[in-house]
Amino acid sequence: MRFIVWLLRVVVFVVLLVLALGNIQDASLQFIPGYTWTAPLILIGLVFFGVGLFAGVLAAAPAIVRQRLEIARLKRQLKSAQEVPPVVDEPPLPPII
Template structure:
């Protein structure tokens, strides 16, 4: 199974590498107010990928922090419960018929 996963990763890497090498021509990105940026197409794609990755991490960060705080709170509760001695009550008597 691991071999298949690594083979799939290698195939994806090779496909992306071929696409990157095939798209080295200059592209122009036009901004507002007449500003433009001219760079190789793969560099522009890489910048937008990095910006998207950063936006995804920033969007997920509050949920991750909230989950870590919840896990810490639950671990403290579990430790408190485990430290307190358990009170064992006598089982109830069966009903008299």
């Protein structure tokens, strides 16, 4: 199974490398009037991929922090519950005559 996963990774890498090498011509982006950014198409794609990755991590960060705090709280509760000796509720002994 690991071999298949690594083979798939190599195939994806080679396909993306061929795509990158095939798109080295310059492209122009006009963000605001009067400002144009000219760069290789693959560099523009890489920049936008990085920006999207950063935005995704930034959007997921609050949920991840909240989950880690909850996990830490639950671990503290579990540790304190394990330290307290269990209370055994036994019925009273019958009177000795």
